[in-house]
Amino acid sequence: MEQFIEHIQTSIADVLGSWMYLLPEISLTIFFLTAIFGDLFFSKKIKNIVPIITLSGLAVALIEVIDQFLLVHSEPVMLFSQMLRLDHTAIWYKLLILFSGIIVVLFSLRDFKLRNTEKGSSEYFSLVLVVTIGLNFMIMAQNLLMIYLSVEFVSVCSYVLAASLTGHKRSEESGMKYALFGAVGSAVMLYGMSLLYGFTGTLSLLDPAFYVGLSSMNFMVAAIALLLTIAGLFFKISAFPMHVWVPDVYEGAPTPITTFLSVGPKAAGIALLINFVLALNNTGNNTGSVFLYSTEVFMAIVAIVTMCIGNFSALWQNNVKRLMAYSAIGQSGFILMGIAAYSLTGQKAILYFLFVYAFANIGAFLVIGYFSNVFHSEELDDYKGMGMKYPVVAACMVVFMVSLTGLPPTAGFVGKFLILSSAVEAYTIGGNVLLLIMVIFGVINTVVSLFYYLKIPLNLYLRKPKTEIALDKGNILYSVIIVFLAIITIILGIFPHKLMELMNL
Numbered sequence: 001m002e003q004f005i006e007h008i009q010t011s012i013a014d015v016l017g018s019w020m021y022l023l024p025e026i027s028l029t030i031f032f033l034t035a036i037f038g039d040l041f042f043s044k045k046i047k048n049i050v051p052i053i054t055l056s057g058l059a060v061a062l063i064e065v066i067d068q069f070l071l072v073h074s075e076p077v078m079l080f081s082q083m084l085r086l087d088h089t090a091i092w093y094k095l096l097i098l099f100s101g102i103i104v105v106l107f108s109l110r111d112f113k114l115r116n117t118e119k120g121s122s123e124y125f126s127l128v129l130v131v132t133i134g135l136n137f138m139i140m141a142q143n144l145l146m147i148y149l150s151v152e153f154v155s156v157c158s159y160v161l162a163a164s165l166t167g168h169k170r171s172e173e174s175g176m177k178y179a180l181f182g183a184v185g186s187a188v189m190l191y192g193m194s195l196l197y198g199f200t201g202t203l204s205l206l207d208p209a210f211y212v213g214l215s216s217m218n219f220m221v222a223a224i225a226l227l228l229t230i231a232g233l234f235f236k237i238s239a240f241p242m243h244v245w246v247p248d249v250y251e252g253a254p255t256p257i258t259t260f261l262s263v264g265p266k267a268a269g270i271a272l273l274i275n276f277v278l279a280l281n282n283t284g285n286n287t288g289s290v291f292l293y294s295t296e297v298f299m300a301i302v303a304i305v306t307m308c309i310g311n312f313s314a315l316w317q318n319n320v321k322r323l324m325a326y327s328a329i330g331q332s333g334f335i336l337m338g339i340a341a342y343s344l345t346g347q348k349a350i351l352y353f354l355f356v357y358a359f360a361n362i363g364a365f366l367v368i369g370y371f372s373n374v375f376h377s378e379e380l381d382d383y384k385g386m387g388m389k390y391p392v393v394a395a396c397m398v399v400f401m402v403s404l405t406g407l408p409p410t411a412g413f414v415g416k417f418l419i420l421s422s423a424v425e426a427y428t429i430g431g432n433v434l435l436l437i438m439v440i441f442g443v444i445n446t447v448v449s450l451f452y453y454l455k456i457p458l459n460l461y462l463r464k465p466k467t468e469i470a471l472d473k474g475n476i477l478y479s480v481i482i483v484f485l486a487i488i489t490i491i492l493g494i495f496p497h498k499l500m501e502l503m504n505l
Contacts, residue, residue: 018080024061028129032133088504135150138154154268163176189231196229205275250328304438306333308333323380361400362485363396363400385465399486402453405450412493
C-alpha cells in the first residue's frame with residue numbers, strides 16, 4: 001500500500017513538474033478558446049477579431065518557445081512519464097511550425113477566396129491554432145498513444161481546413177479525399193501500433209521493454225509491425241506509397257492551407273520518423289543492428305522512389321499548385337535521404353534543410369496566392385509576361401524556384417549539400433552501396449527538378465501575356481512578406497553559417 005501511495009505521489013509530482021514546459025501549448029489553447037468566444041460575442045463590433053487573436057496566440061507561443069532554449073539545457077527533459085520529450089531539436093521544430101503558422105495567417109488575411117467564402121473565415125483561423133498545438137505534440141511524442149492522438153488531432157483539423165471554402169467544389173472534394181486517404185493511413189498506423197504493443201508490452205519508445213520485445217520476435221513479423229506504423233507517418237510527409245492524395249488536395253484546398261500543409265505536418269512527421277529510427281538505433285544488440293540496417297535500406301529505397309515520382313510527375317503539370325504538390329513529394333524523398341543516413345549529421349542536415357525549404361516553399365505559395373488574387377487563376381499559362389508587370393514579386397519567385405532546385409547562391413543549395421554530404425558520410429562509414437545509389441539518384445532528380453521549377457520563370461519573363469491585365473495594388477502585405485522571405489533565402493545561401501551556428505551544426 002505504501003509503495004502504491006508513493007507511486008501516486010511520484011506521478012502527481014511528475015505531472016505538476018511537466019506543465020511548466022508546455023506553456024506554448026497552454027497559451028495556444030487559451031487563445032483558441034478566446035477566439036471562439038471572441039467570434040461569438042464581438043465579431044460584429046470588431047472586424048477581424050479572430051485573425052488578430054490567432055496572430056497574437058502564435059506570437060506569444062513563439063516567444064515562449066524561444067524562452068525554452070534557456071529552460072532546457074543540454075540534456076533533454078522527459079515530460080508526463082516519458083510520453084513527451086523536449087530538447088533543443090524539438091524546440092527548433094516548434095519554431096519552424098509557429099513561424100509557418102504566423103506567415104500563413106498573414107497570408108490568409110488577403111486571400112480572395114477565403115475573404116469571400118460563404119460561412120466566413122473565423123472557424124478557419126481558430127483551427128490553425130488547434131493544428132499548431134497538435135503539431136507541437138507530434139514533435140515531442142515518445143509514446144505510441146501520444147503519437148496516435150497527436151497525429152489524429154492534426155489530421156481531423158486539416159481535413160476541415162482543406163474543405164473550408166464552402167461552395168467551392170474543388171475545396172470540398174479535396175477535403176473529402178484528404179479525409180478518406182487519412183482514414184486509411186490512420187487505420188494502418190493504428191494496426192501497426194497495436195502489433196508493436198502486443199510484441200513489447202509497452203507504449204513507450206524509450207522503455208527498454210520495447211527493444212527487448214522487438215528483439216524476441218521473428219524479424220519479419222516485427223518488421224511488418226514497424227512498416228505499418230511508419231506508413232501512417234509517410235502519409236503526413238507525403239512519401240511513397242502514401243502520397244497519392246497530395247496533388248488533388250494541394251490544388252483544391254485554399255492556397256494558405258496548402259502552404260501550411262506543405263511545411264507544418266511534413267516537419268512534424270519527419271521529427272516522429274526520426275524518433276522511430278533512433279529507437280531502433282538504441283537497441284544495443286545484434287537484432288537492433290539488423291533492424292537498423294533494414295531501416296537504412298528501406299528508407300533509401302523509399303527516398304529514391306519518392307524523389308522520382310515527385311520530380312518526374314511534376315514535369316507534365318500545367319497547374320502551378322499541382323506542380324508544387326509534386327515538388328513537395330520530391331522534396332520529401334530528398335529529406336528521407338537524411339533519415340536513411342541516420343547519423344547525427346543526417347539529423348542536423350534535415351533540420352537545416354526543413355528551415356530553408358520552408359522559407360522558399362512558403363514564399364513560392366505566397367507568389368501563387370498573389371497572382372491568384374490578380375487574375376483568379378492558378379494555371380501556368382496565365383503567368384506569361386507577368387514578370388514585367390510585377391517585377392519585384394516575379395524576381396522573388398525566381399529566387400524561390402532556384403532555392404527549391406538547390407542551386408547557389410540560395411539557401412536551398414546549402415540544404416541539399418548537407419543532405420547529400422550526410423548520405424555520403426553514412427556510405428563511407430557503413431559501406432552500404434544502396435546509399436551511394438541514393439546519392440546518385442538525388443543528384444539526377446535535382447537536375448530533373450530544374451526543368452519544371454524554371455518553367456515558372458520562363459513563363460514570367462520569356463512568354464508574351466495572353467491578355468492585358470490591369471495592375472492590382474491591393475497586395476502590399478503579400479509583397480512585403482515575399483521580399484522578406486526572398487532576402488532570407490539569399491542571405492542564408494551566402495552566409496549559411498549564421499543559422500548553422502544557432503542550430504549548433
